[in-house]
Amino acid sequence: MKKLFKFIGILLLLLIVSAGVFYVAYNEKIPEGKQGKEADELAENMLKALNYDAFKNTEVLKWSFRNDHVYRWYQQENIAHVSWDHYKVTLHTNEPEKSEVYIDGKLTKNQELVTKAQDFFNNDSFWLIAPYKVLDPGTERRVVNYKGKKALLITYTSGGTTPGDSYLWILDKNYLPTAFKMWTSIIPLGGVSATWSDLKNTESGIKLPTKHKLSLFGLKIDMGDVKAYNEKADELAHKILKAINHKAYKNTRYIEWSFAGKRHFKWDKEKHIVDISWDTIRVNLHPQETEKSTVFFNEKQQETIDKKIVKKAWDIFNNDSFWLVAPHKLFEKGIIRSIQKVENKEALLVKYTTGGTTPGDAYLWILDSTYVPKSYKMFVPSMKMKGTTATWEDWKQTESGTLLPTNHVFANGKNLSMGTVKGYN
The missing domain is CATH 2.50.20 (outer membrane lipoprotein receptor (LolB), chain A)
Known part of the structure; x- marks a missing residue:
């Protein structure tokens, strides 16, 4: 029995050491950047490349998140239909107390499901439209020198589910985002990257991603059949x-x-x-x-x-x-x-x-x-x-x-x- 405990102890120690080595090797500090006019101009150039005016006028966005959560979002009405398993929530994004919950198609009262739908929506919509939100209230913008090119660091000081998170947007020569790096409360490792590619030109004129690939263990996020129309x-x-x-x-x-x-x-x-x-x-x-x-x-x-x-x-x-x-x-x-x-x-x-x-x-x-x-x-x-x-x-x-x-x-x-x-x- 003592040998077993000793073996388990050694194994745990090896796991802790390995985790520590992995953390030291891959954890990145948030880069320093400069706020001001240059950062704002960089954000505006990215929005122009993405056709931000069309985004503001887009009426309906449809997508799914890893085929687990399905969405139809009436953006201008601030209403999103969120479906998963046998649940459906008609979420009033600005007034969640007005939301309606359905279980197996039957209307019911369940505040926990409303909260869960709101958390799903905040996370999953971010993976669809995050670049369009860089000028939102509660955001700070900094221009960062990343590998000899200008990159845009966005810090969320308020709003969403996890205020305080930061994202570094990597842009191509036309100011379109191609990837971002994350410093978030839910991921203990700083600087995890994700692609922002496979962009789709939608009916409403905006560009939306159809999938992402993370640097963390090669994880993939499928956004489903992405649509945006009026x-x-x-x-x-x-x-x-x-x-x-x-x-x-x-x-x-x-x-x-x-x-x-x-x-x-x-x-x-x-x-x-x-x-x-x-x-x-x-x-x-x-x-x-x-x-x-x-x-x-x-x-x-x-x-x-x-x-x-x-x-x-x-x-x-x-x-x-x-x-x-x-x-x-x-x-x-x-x-x-x-x-x-x-x-x-x-x-x-x-x-x-x-x-x-x-x-x-x-x-x-x-x-x-x-x-x-x-x-x-x-x-x-x-x-x-x-x-x-x-x-x-x-x-x-x-x-x-x-x-x-x-x-x-x-x-x-x-x-x-x-x-x-x-x-x-």
Whole structure:
């Protein structure tokens, strides 16, 4: 028996020594950093890279945590549906006393489950959206020199489940986070790292991680089928399309119009070929295969097409058709839709991330009582527009049944006529 106790004692001693060696070898102190303008600018650059504006407008986020906890979070309503095992909690994140608890689908009162759901949510949502929270109240920011590059150290002085924790964000050359190192109360080892990669571009325009890998024993965290979208904004967009008879627009073959009386168009939507005339020039433009385009001067076809003229025609078509059919293009690829309030009424903010001549532009659509656009505010960085207004008025129901505008008026009183607008088959 004495030999057994001696063996157990030696084994325990070896384990303690091994743990001590492991701790000394891998434990890191929190790096020193500098607070101030440089740290704040670094945080703002990271938020810009992650599309923070889209995050603020995101309505719904869905994910799971290691397939154990499942979430549907209505961010702007501060409500999260948290499910695990046979429990479901409708968690009011700012007012947990209003939360509802279901066990096997039956409503019950159980404050312990509310507290558990809140702890799950605080932890698991952090692994989804932590970089978006670096400017939240109760955070301190420091810029740190990490391996010769700037890194962002965030310390949480309040909020969440474990205030006092610190995280060092490692950024790439575009300021996107690629990993972080942790100094937290629940992990006794300082400087444990985790990846922040495998980012997914979501419908709402934000980038979210789908999994993480920790340096501690190679642990992995799967975030499940990550989604972020704006269902109310999509509903509003569908109401606009119904109001302007988008169904008829999709079936319309030919559209004719002019732009300020200077340029004239006949667009075969079915074949996606548009005839554009200005001055003494006419271009039969194939927007998707510009090499097939033909150029005419004084109605004489040029044997060798002038690529500069074709490019100009392409730019003209993108600009001038936008002023005619933009509301019909709310669900095209590369568009982010969100809702903003204008004079206590819902308006639709549409941001173009790809396509056209100037991706990155945004337009805030102001609607009448029937959801027909009556004006918009333009946010076009390339033209230094920060909310420039223009009306969309004198809507005409064309022969094909769709609605198209015939006039626009700018804030300075200048009128932009779309000429004799036609839509037919």
